[in-house]
Amino acid sequence: MIIDPYKVEAIIAEIAEEEISSRFGVLKDSDVSTKSGPNDFVTAADQAAEERLERALKDLYPAASFIGEEAAAEDPELVNRLEHERGAFWIVDPLDGTRNFVQKREEFGSIVALIENGETRQGWIYAIPEKAFATGSLGDGVTWQNEQLGPVSKTGDVPVGYRSIGSLAPQWQDKLVPALRDKFETGPARCSAYAYINLVQGLRDFALYSRVHPWDHAAGVMMLNELGGRVAYLDDLSPYRPQMTVGRPLLGAGNTSNWERIRAALS
Incomplete structure (x- = not known):
């Protein structure tokens, strides 16, 4: 199924404006906490936006289940559904x-992907x-600002690329x-949304990741593939699938020749 992309946009x-932009620069101490470590923040903006996105997206496509980053932080088993369940x-x-x-x-954004039977069908x-x-x-390809x-x-x-290799x-x-x-020449990938936006525009040549969450990568990988690029793991050259991996090097580029050239230099 393909959802009207403009409805999702x-x-x-709307939710980003009301729940995220409205809080930028005015967060209270009580609005901020941490999850897995001292630099893994979660805020009132994350939580409010996820709750509203869940309701709105389920209304748009009721048959689709919802996996949000914050819900998965509370229940990590949610991510396993992507590997073991169709739909x-x-x-x-x-x-x-x-x-x-x-x-x-x-430098922050919202990322949404629609996955059906293990395949990313759409991304925003x-x-x-x-x-x-x-x-x-x-x-149908990829658009930037329409x-x-x-x-x-x-x-x-x-x-020139991004690295997130800790x-x-x-x-x-x-x-x-x-x-x-x-x-x-590399710089840290502090925001997957901006990394993929720059990759699909050709403003950066590659990105190398070591901790891969589906909510950070599914949409961007689909876009790179649509543009003729490649995203795959360096250990066995298997293509990216929407799942959670830690420790394995994932290399992405918007051009297959670039991907091969970078892989060869890394190896």
């Missing part, structure tokens, strides 16, 4: 880049400060960290 934008799922990160949001950095990435969408539907995007160009002499297994740390330092 309208839902995301449709809304996968939602209501506020990606929460640490940026808390620290008043204007909303850059909240810019009020701008990257939107993709399987077989303009159709074309294939991503090849890299220059020195590929959770790599030790054998991959030893192998990949020196290669990233010596052969590429």
Whole structure:
């Protein structure tokens, strides 16, 4: 099933404005807490936005189950449903880049994906400060601010990318960290929403991740694939699937030639 992408955009934008933008820069101490560690923030904005997105998206497609980042933090077994159950799922990160949001950095967004029988059918990435969408539907390509995007160009002499490698297994740390330092220009991936927005526009060449949550990646991976790119694990070259992995290196690029060139340099 393909949902009207503009209806979903309208839902995301309205909720982001009312629950997230309205709180930016004015959070109270009581509005902020942590989950897995001192830098893993959750705020009143995350929670309120997720609750409203769940209601609105279920109304739009009642047959689809809902898996949100905050609900999964409370019940990690929710993520396992993606591997073991068929059917449709809304996968939602209501506020990606929460640490940026808390620290008043204007780089945060909302990410929504619609998955059916293990395949990402549609994705929406909303850059909240810019009020701008990257939107993709399987077989229909990708738009940025309602303009159709074309294939991503090849890299220059020195590929430029993002890294989020703090959770790599030790054998991959030893192998990949020196290669990233010596052969590429990289910066930290502080917000998956902005990383994928820049990848689909060709503003960055690649991203390398080590802790992969479906709500951070399903929408963006589908968009890169629609543009002729590739996202796959370096340990066995298997393509990305909407699931949770930790320790394995996941490499994404908007151009298959770029992906192969970067993989070869890393190995």
